[in-house]
Amino acid sequence: MGLQMPNQSLTNPAAEAADAVSTPAINADEVTRHYTMGGTVVRALDGVSLSVAAQEFVCLLGSSGSGKSTLLNVIAGLDRPTSGRITIFGQELAGLSSEALARHRREVMGIVFQSFNLVPSMSVEENVELPLRFAEVERAERNGRTRQALERVGLTHRLGHRPSELSGGEQQRVAIARALVNRPRLLLADEPTGNLDSRTGEGILDLLQTFNRELGMTIVMVTHERSLAERYADRMLFLADGKLSAG
């Protein structure tokens, strides 16, 4: 684990991951997510089963509308599947109340979005600190952990700035620091480089790779750039029309 191994065993991901580390980070079993839009049913996810081993770096690839963001939201617990089961580090999400889901989100995972999703009225430091407030971490410890997270992404000189005063790459690094601050075991990234130029994007992915290797963080990243996925991911999963497919 941890080495760059693109194109590795794309055909049978579930079997592959099951052999890996003891408890899988993610286990999805026949997950469907249907929306009703103007009377017609949209099958955003249509029977997806997959398994991601702990400490794995997995890329979810697919064209827009393929259901990859929906899959990420369902894994994050932001959305609930229409049917099927999702288990994160042995915890089945379906049985959790919305309160427990929120706790699960802040304790087990960090999320990074394409559009950064920083709170515009808050400074860099306040944005990174926000998840710690929800986790009811004491103020003294909050400050230390916020600095630490910002140190990891190399932004300690921007503490008091507002997101609008930062470049796109810097904003994404703040978002990554915010995702890191609760020390999650699973990092979900939804097109984290989508709004960045390729060089900045690579910098962001280098960061993610470091976390994967040094901190043993499991990473699931949604992207549509195959070249990036090939460079960084341990494994690639392809999604089309709500179903996993082979490349």
Next chain:
Amino acid sequence: MKIADAVELAGRNLRESALRNTLTTTGIAVGVASLVAMVSLGAGLQQLANRRLTRSGLFNTIFVFRQQPRERGFGGRRETAGRSESPAEAQTPRRPLDEDGRLELQHVAGVAEVYPDIRFQGEIRAGSKAEITTMGSIPPSARDNDAFETLKGSFFSSPGAAEVLLRREFAESLSDHPESLIGQEVTLRYAEREAIKPGQSAEEYDAGTVGFGFSVVPRERALKVVGIMDQEPFGGLRGNSDALLPTGLAIALHAAQPAGLRELVGGGNGQHEQYASLVVRVANPSAVQQVEDQIKQKGFGAFSLLDATKSLRRFFVILDGFLGIFGSIALAVAALGIVNTLVMSVLERRREIGIMKAIGASDADVRRLFFAEAAAMGLAGGALGLALGWVIGFFLNTGTNIYLRNHQYPTEQIWSVPWWLIGFAIVFSVLVSLASGLYPAGRAARLDPVQALRYD
């Protein structure tokens, strides 16, 4: 999320859209101000009415007399007072109305003062004119009685001063210019009750060998007229008298009174000076009934007017209710302002709410955050409104007094902010704000994070 964090975040959110939140808070402040102004006006009017009633001296006073069950005269008056004789009154042995009795009544709980109501016939001579009239007496504490509000001249300088207050009508019979009498000396002629041979032994009394009773001796006393009054204190309820002496002086004169004669005729030896009646002043008007019952149990006759403050209080509960409701209308409008502001805020901050949920905020956290914002606006609005209400009340009061003064009326405090209103206004404002926050906060908490994040 901890409450302290919610408050901190709420504070910064409120500062973000300062203008809108300031306007909403001002709306609450106006609502609270109208409530405070209305209620303090009600409280002030109530205090004013209570003060007037107390100063009339009619409702905190019990008149004590010798118990006379057979006498019809007092019975009639008792009926007008709405009282009937209690069984205790009929059973307890009758008590003489002497100095011992006065001291005993002084120690009844709730009693502020007991003084004899001395009343006798006297002649007052000013220059060449003389008139016979009934002299009365009042203690220094009667100074506050509303009858003296229009007093010309001054009140007695001391409880035993050789001074007299004249009723205007009586003064007119002594002089064509009654007020010119103020500061002048007049002569009082009266009958003094003089005990016979105070040194005689008990045996001689028993044998009936010496005379008993008292002699009545004419006396004169120079008095200075200090004031002319338009009306009599206690609404003339205690019998009319045209000239008032300080109680201390009246006692010292030992004027012969009907009560002394009655005692003598009734078989006493006339050696024991008795009062015609005592006046008991009760500290709190609502305690009158209770004190009166105790006095009756001691064997005295007593009567008082019905506690008028009771029905007055009932009236003011209704008045305060009405004023409170009118005051609350503005606050209700302000509450709609809070609802509007917070609903707008939820719409504007949909994405932010989505972000917070995505990074681990629970529904309860989001709800708490919006409640904290509502409460903060309520607290600030309440405090501001309290100050504003105070200012409104102050100007209302000042304006009324300027009007009263211009029309030659004595000024009055018509407005009062009771201490409980301070706490109530703020707590009420916060509660109304929290109630207004219920819907917006619930709406924010229920927001679907996936949809909220899609929103730009």
